[in-house]
Amino acid sequence: MIRDSLKLLLRMALGRYNKIVYQNAEFLRNGVYKVNKTGTIVYLEDRYDISNILASNMFDIKYNKVNLGITERILKKFFIPLQTDNKRIQGELVLLTSSKQEYKIFDYTNNYVLTVFSDYESFKNRKESMIYYKRFFPMPTIYNFNDKKRYIIEELVKFKKIENTRNNFKKILYYYFSYFQYCKENNQVEYIKISNLKPDRRYRFIEKLYESFSRDEVNCEVPFVRMHGDLWKSNVLLDENLDLKIIDWERSAVFPVFYDMFTFILNEVTLNKNQELLDEFLNGSYDDVLDEYYKIFNLQYDKENKKFYFKVFIMMMYRDRWTDCFEKCEKTIKDFMECNRLL
Numbered sequence: 001m002i003r004d005s006l007k008l009l010l011r012m013a014l015g016r017y018n019k020i021v022y023q024n025a026e027f028l029r030n031g032v033y034k035v036n037k038t039g040t041i042v043y044l045e046d047r048y049d050i051s052n053i054l055a056s057n058m059f060d061i062k063y064n065k066v067n068l069g070i071t072e073r074i075l076k077k078f079f080i081p082l083q084t085d086n087k088r089i090q091g092e093l094v095l096l097t098s099s100k101q102e103y104k105i106f107d108y109t110n111n112y113v114l115t116v117f118s119d120y121e122s123f124k125n126r127k128e129s130m131i132y133y134k135r136f137f138p139m140p141t142i143y144n145f146n147d148k149k150r151y152i153i154e155e156l157v158k159f160k161k162i163e164n165t166r167n168n169f170k171k172i173l174y175y176y177f178s179y180f181q182y183c184k185e186n187n188q189v190e191y192i193k194i195s196n197l198k199p200d201r202r203y204r205f206i207e208k209l210y211e212s213f214s215r216d217e218v219n220c221e222v223p224f225v226r227m228h229g230d231l232w233k234s235n236v237l238l239d240e241n242l243d244l245k246i247i248d249w250e251r252s253a254v255f256p257v258f259y260d261m262f263t264f265i266l267n268e269v270t271l272n273k274n275q276e277l278l279d280e281f282l283n284g285s286y287d288d289v290l291d292e293y294y295k296i297f298n299l300q301y302d303k304e305n306k307k308f309y310f311k312v313f314i315m316m317m318y319r320d321r322w323t324d325c326f327e328k329c330e331k332t333i334k335d336f337m338e339c340n341r342l343l
């Protein structure tokens with residue numbers, strides 16, 4: 001009795017990790033759990049190997065050190081006392097993200113990933129997005145959407161490191177052909193004039209990008225459709241059969257048709273220090289692909305003016321995700337654009 005009350009008190013004092021582990025005991029294997037230094041991964045003590053596998057394709061674990069609170073620092077270990085038999089999900093690792101209202105539980109024994117949402121709205125959006133895209137893009141098999149408990153169960157991909165980035169990138173670009181075709185045939189396209197994309201006046205750099213457009217360019221129309229919105233290497237998993245699975249569709253929104261392609265290229269340069277895709281783009285290796293994309297929308301892609309498309313992309317990136325934090329990445333973007341003569 002006293003032990004139980006003590007346990008309860010302890011549980012209350014332990015903070016976010018412990019709370020999440022206790023709340024999800026029904027999905028976790030019994031045992032002692034630890035939390036990694038950055039506070040993003042809680043894992044079963046003897047599955048340290050797993051947390052490393054996961055970390056290998058994740059940017060934030062390697063770079064962003066989160067300062068843990070004092071209680072978390074002291075109590076890096078805790079015990080799950082609940083004994084539930086016949087669990088369908090035997091999770092061994094929980095992945096937490098600070099910004100989002102969700103977390104993931106990984107079951108490496110039965111190969112399940114459970115994504116749990118704390119609010120219904122994000123669950124609903126994610127569900128809708130996954131159902132929409134799975135017709136066009138390869139993604140992990142979805143086993144279950146639980147509307148009541150707001151979770152999604154999908155296949156756990158035993159992914160390996162992508163060595164040949166170029167080939168796999170090309171493969172991804174091909175999936176967009178039939179998707180764009182669908183958008184066109186179902187009137188899911190918006191043709192937007194650059195003059196309608198005029199950015200706010202907060203940052204001189206972004207303003208200058210817009211001002212650098214010629215009169216013709218300002219009148220140019222760009223096809224916008226719903227896109228992934230966060231396509232980069234960490235969101236592409238290479239499975240055991242060397243097939244690709246695209247994950248993380250939650251930033252999906254209406255963007256120019258080259259947005260995903262350029263997001264991937266930009267992140268390769270700035271986050272993965274890999275210049276090869278950008279060089280290929282600038283050398284014209286993707287002219288054919290872009291030309292095909294544009295043709296689907298009955299427009300002409302101007303391969304002589306690659307800078308124009310990239311500048312539009314940067315303006316859209318600013319509008320979607322850098323609006324309130326541009327001072328943090330301004331220098332990186334400016335240097336990137338200058339170094340690669342994209343201005």
Ligand SMILES: Nc1ncnc2c1ncn2[C@@H]1O[C@H](COP(=O)(O)OP(=O)(O)O)[C@@H](O)[C@H]1O
Nearest residue numbers: 054057058097113140155156157234235247248
């Ligand atoms: N179905 C899956 N199979 C294997 N690993 C996965 C799966 N879904 C996600 N992951 C792992 O979890 C990480 C984070 O998942 P993700 O959906 O991209 O969320 P975030 O928005 O935090 O990036 C991925 O980079 C990958 O390492």
Ligand SMILES: [Mg+2]
Nearest residue numbers: 234235247248
């Ligand atoms: Mg991701």
